[in-house]
Amino acid sequence: MTQNSLQELKEIWEQWDNGIKQLFYSNYGDLSFLLDIKVGKRLFRALAQYWNPAYSCFTFGKVDLVPTVEEYMTLLRCLRTQIDKAYSRAGNVPTFLKKLMCITGMSEQWVVARIKQKGDSNYFPQGIGACG
Incomplete structure (x- = not known):
């Protein structure tokens, strides 16, 4: 495990131009x-004392607790919030089309012919399945 110096991380951030920061x-x-x-x-x-790495939660006696993002923000006195940001990314997430192909067991052409669009969202009409 490597521990980075906070000061070093701040210096690296300050060296980056706006283009790199935007990326x-x-x-x-x-x-x-x-x-x-x-x-x-x-x-x-206190948090480290009660952290249970086996379950990725805090354990107080027989009670396991997992704080929400808002509770962590309160504990850390973090005033900035970004409602629509997730700070972890899953690698290789299947597309809507690939998920439907897997669920129905049908070919890409079959699934594409049945996908409907409503506004900005795609959906699969209810009642259409591999047997339908």
Whole structure:
């Protein structure tokens, strides 16, 4: 495991021009604001004491808790919020078309012929399945 120096990360961020920063934003969201969050040492020690790595949650006696993003933001006194950003990305996520092909067991042509569009969203009409 490698631990990066916070100061070093801040210096790297400051060296980047706006083009590189925008590329970072488009790939990972606005994570750079985390460089400026002041985390209380006592809070961090308390959280680390109760962290259960086997279950990726906090364990207090017989109670397991997983804070929401909003609760983490409150604990860290993080004032900036981005409602529509997810800070992790799944690799190789199948497309809507590929998911439907897998679910129905039908060919791409069969699925494409049956996909409907409503506004900006695609959907598969109810009642149409591999047997329909």
